[in-house]
Amino acid sequence: MRRTGRTLVAVALAGAVAAGTTGWVSAGAQTPVTGPPPGTAAWRADGTAGRPLPDPAAAPHEVARFFAGLSAAERERLVRRHPLVVGNLDGAPPALRYEANRIAVRAAADPRFAALAGPGRQILAFDPRGRGQVAEVFGDLERAAQVSVLVAGSDNDAASHDAARAPHTGPRGMARALRAAAGADTAVIAWTGYTTPVGVGPDAAGGRLAEAGAARLVRFVRGLDAVGAPDPALFCHSYGSVVCGLAAHGTDARDVVVAGSPGMRAGTVSGLGTRARVWAALGPSDWISAVPHVEFAGLGHGADPAGAAFGARRVPAARAEGHDGYFAPGTDSLGAFARIAAGDVR
Structure with a gap:
């Protein structure tokens, strides 16, 4: 009964958005680069x-x-x-x-x-169109024993890449925290290489931007392979996990790790079509847990990757606070992420 109720709520919300927010959609919808x-x-x-x-x-x-x-x-x-x-x-x-x-x-x-042109910055991609896209490397990509790609979620772009935030939040902060925890033999790339949704609205609830982002992520990962980088671990936060879900089958990722995921547009791990190990973290105070995990009329991203039925390996996240706390130093989630990034798990 509870599951049916959540589905009906999701359907009602989707109908309200589709029927009553035409002006909002046209004013706030992002055009993917x-x-x-x-x-x-x-x-x-x-x-x-x-x-x-x-x-x-x-x-x-x-x-x-x-x-x-x-x-x-x-x-x-x-x-x-x-x-x-x-x-x-x-x-x-x-x-x-x-x-x-x-x-x-x-x-x-x-x-x-x-600031992206500052001394010592390793900017692997930069596109000034729209809000801007960027990828930054932390560590020595050409010599690293292990490589990870941090796939950004909503409200991120090249313009906000260096914005003042808590040290372990935002794509840059998460990537730096992960690299520091994983060790000097690793390289971590903060990847905001697609047009992300802005705010909470139809873009965030839909898959249009994720589909465009997935194509770019697949090509980016193939580019890493072409220059001899190890098969990467993908760390996908929030809406970034939707992108990773759609891209997973087209990459040679060894691990796909999602945190605070609204869904991956698949019902189970097997539906992702990947040989990678799939991991999921969901903290007890993350607001994303209140989002109905359904798809209706193109809105919603499907099953909860942290749910037992999905089949992902669970990452402990009891000490992660809120939606952006998974990479905070001292958390069980960051400790587990670091072991995955370093290739220390089987």
């Missing part, structure tokens, strides 16, 4: 290398082979001529992408992004 990076037309027309440049849509392994055949001078020339393309080109050497993105951030001359 997709397709190749800015500057692609000039890149495709550039014949100075004496050979065709790889299309930005080419497979990352093809991109990696192209750059492997270039001299240092040829690589540097492409970075200077096409920083926004090289900086977002999955399969290009990470160090080259860091350099390209420093140039691209400075060229953007946008105070929202200026």
Whole structure:
């Protein structure tokens, strides 16, 4: 009876949103940033290398082979001529992408992004379109024994990447906390490489942005494989877990870890179509537990990954506070995450 009641509540909420918020949807809906990076037309027309440049849509392994055949001078020339393309080109050497993105951030001359070009920053992706997208590496990606990707949830973008927050919150704070706990042999990437929902509304309740984000995440992970990085662990927070649920089958992730998940758009672990181990954390005071885990009329994200029926491995989270507390130092959840990130669990 309780389950039926929750379903009826969810259906009623979905109907109210669909029927009564047309103005709200048109005013607040986000347009996902997709397709190749800015500057692609000039890149495709550039014949100075004496050979065709790889299309930005080419497979990352093809991109990696192209750059492997270039001299240092040829690589540097492409970075200077096409920083926004090289900086977002999955399969290009990470160090080259860091350099390209420093140039691209400075060229953007946008105070929202200026700090991303600071000394020592390792920006693996930067796209200034819309609210901006960004990926930042903590650790030595090219030498790390284990790599993790922190997939951001709602209300995150390049403009807010460096915003003042509690140290263990936000994609950057979570990634730094995870890397510090997992150890120096690891690298952690804070990935806000898709257009996230803003606030609580139809975008957050629907899968449209997650579908666009999943395609970008799959390509990003394949780019890591192309440059020789280990199979990653995906740590997916909040709406980011919806993205990971849709992307999981297309990646070579060794682990998929969700925290504070509204659902993964699958009924069980087997429905994700992945060989990765799937883990779920849900703290006792996380408001996400009050969200009905159903799908109706395109709204809602399905079964609770932390529920026994889903089949994920449970991550202890008794000491995690609220929706953003899973990566706080001293929590049981961060301790478990660190062991997963370091490859210390079987």
